[in-house]
Amino acid sequence: MVSRNEEKLNSLIKSYLKKYDCCISGRSQDLWCIKQSPLGGFGIFATQDIEPGELIFLDHPVLLGPRYLNDLPDNCTTCYCKVNIKKCNNCGLLVCESCSISENHLKECNLLQKLKNGHDLLEKNRQLTKCLTPLRSLLLDKEDLKVVASLKSHKGSQHGYEVHTLTEDLKLQFSSEEKEFLYFVCTVLDANAYEVSIESCDSNRGLYPLGSLSNHRCFPNVFHVFDEKHRMVVRASVFIPKNTELFNSYTILLWGTITRITHLKNTKHFICKCDRCKDPSEFGTYLSSVKCKKCPGNLLPINPLQNSNWQCDTCTSVEPLKEVYRTLSLVGSVLRGFNNEFELIHRFLTKKLITLVPDSNQVAVELKKKIIWILGYEQGYLLHELPLELLLLKRQFCKDILDILIKLKRGKCKLRGLLCYELYLCTEELKLRQNFDQCDSKIFEDDSKANLLEAIDILKYDSSVSDSLRQKINENQ
Ligand SMILES: [Zn+2]
Ligand SMILES: [Zn+2]
Ligand SMILES: [Zn+2]
Ligand SMILES: [Zn+2]
Incomplete structure (x- = not known):
């Protein structure tokens, strides 16, 4: 059964995707629909059996732009290229030669002229750039605004810092409705935005209306990439039977349970209780385990979803959580110290790390990844x-x-x-x-x-x- 609200949301999203050329050619019926999820809120479900690798949907970013980062690279703020970039004399944003006279930039430039109210933005262009994504919502048309308004948002003091930067640091002038709306958009972005790699740079975020409706599971059944039009291309990772919910992952897949749960709690405000989170060995990967001090076995949490003690899978001796955390945070802190120095990383991995954790621990995996790409x-x-x-x-x-x-x-x-x-x-x-x-x-x-x-x-x-x-x-x- 599809409720009235579900019907409305389905048709809102479907007409949005049609408007932005995101229909998949050669298919009479969509492979997905939006329904109430047993996890709470909405979710996306398969309307028929889907084969591994099959294209499920394309999605267009209703908002796309830089993340809120202090060390953003110098890219054109309109097309994201790195060629012939200069500061726009009017608004201070970095743009490439052809974008400086493009309609997209001129719209933004004019908006900023209106908002800056006599203040000079040229010296503060970095701060402006990191707030550009929510600011772009002021230029959306009515239909796209409706789409944004339909998405879920996060409440809490840690969200909406962009509005503070825009009003206090940049002294932009907004009406109270605009300010309230911008705050809402920031909370929607925090809840739903995806990291988008453009020109091999990951410092962009995009709000993908359909993509943002998929719920999280630590072993997702779909995967996505971004195409040259910045569309999100979502395909099946595995066989997905009809009526199954489609799951994405909001964390790094190769993080261990403690790291994932902490990240999800802090950024997405929920506790995941999926089968992987409930399994002490995480499907036999041992991604978060540490070595037993008494035998060659591995320590695993007795109950991963509670702050339980850890137990060796071989000699069954028990280790307090505090001790395990000490080891994990020690190896985690070493990880952040490495640059691309092969010798150092390799020596640490093979001489030191394997005495503390199994070689499939998330830190070992992270170092192996570094080595693969060195x-x-x-x-x-x-x-x-x-x-x-x-x-x-x-x-x-x-x-x-x-x-x-x-x-x-x-x-x-x-x-x-x-x-x-x-x-x-x-x-x-x-x-x-x-x-x-x-x-x-x-x-x-x-x-x-x-x-x-x-x-x-x-x-x-x-x-x-x-x-x-x-x-x-x-x-x-
Ligand atoms: Zn450009
Ligand atoms: Zn400009
Ligand atoms: Zn989980
Ligand atoms: Zn043991």
């Missing part, structure tokens, strides 16, 4: 320069993380695509160096091709992929 990319470590042992190390780390993704039931996702591509690159480099007998070489060849095809399939709509992968994608179309 080897083959950083100066002195380009793929053709790597000694065989480092090439094999990179390959092994890719496989380790892919294994964890499989245990997490993740199916297709962006990280899987990226790792499959790195594995393909490693195998191709190995093929150049080694003489295999015929049988090995056949297995190698199949393996390599499968990885490339998987990477291409997962990332074909992603506008942020490397040039070399883009070329492979184009060749395969």
Whole structure:
């Protein structure tokens, strides 16, 4: 049964998507509908069986712009490029040459002329830039405003700091309705905005009306990338039976339960109780466990959703939570200290870290990820320069993380695509160096091709992929 409210919301979102060219061609019926979720509030549900990798919906950002960050990179605030950027003489925003006379910038520029009320914004353009996303809501048309108004928002003093910056630091003048509305938009952004990578830079946020209606689960069944029109492309990670709710993840997938729960509580104000959160070993990944001090076993929380003690899975000895936290925060703090220094990271990972945590702990995984993207990319470590042992190390780390993704039931996702591509690159480099007998070489060849095809399939709509992968994608179309 679909209630009146659900009906209204479905038709509001559907006409919004139609307006912005987000209908999927060749399909008579949508694969999704919005319904009341057992988790509370609305959710998105499959209207028929959906195959892994199938395109479920496209979504257009009703608001898109910089995140509220102090160290934003110098990008054009309109098209996000980095070429020929200069400060606009009127409003101070950074724009590229062609955008400086574009309709989109001129609309913003005029709005700012009106709001600045004689104050000079040129020296404060950084502060202005980080508040630009909510400010853009003042330029939305009536229909889009309705869409924004239909989304859920967060209450609380930690939200709406952009309004403070706009009024107190930048001295912009708003009517009281505008100010109230801006505050509401900030709370909607905090509740729903996605991090959007544009031009390989992650410092943008986008409000995707349909995307924001999907609920969270720590093992999502859909994944998304952003295409060159900044649309969100949402596809199935795994097989999704008809009437199943579609889940996204609001946290980093490879974080352990403690980190995820803390993040969700602080930023999204809810406690996740999904099957992964309830499982002490997180589906056998041991992402948050630490080593037992008495035997080679691993400590796991007795009850992960409560502040329980931890117990060894081998000798059953019990360790107080405080002790476990001490170890976890110690290894976590080391992580933040590393730059892209291969030797340092590798030594820490193999000599120190494995004495404290299993090698699938989230910190170990994070360091392995760093190493995967140093080897083959950083100066002195380009793929053709790597000694065989480092090439094999990179390959092994890719496989380790892919294994964890499989245990997490993740199916297709962006990280899987990226790792499959790195594995393909490693195998191709190995093929150049080694003489295999015929049988090995056949297995190698199949393996390599499968990885490339998987990477291409997962990332074909992603506008942020490397040039070399883009070329492979184009060749395969
Ligand atoms: Zn531009
Ligand atoms: Zn301007
Ligand atoms: Zn969960
Ligand atoms: Zn033990």
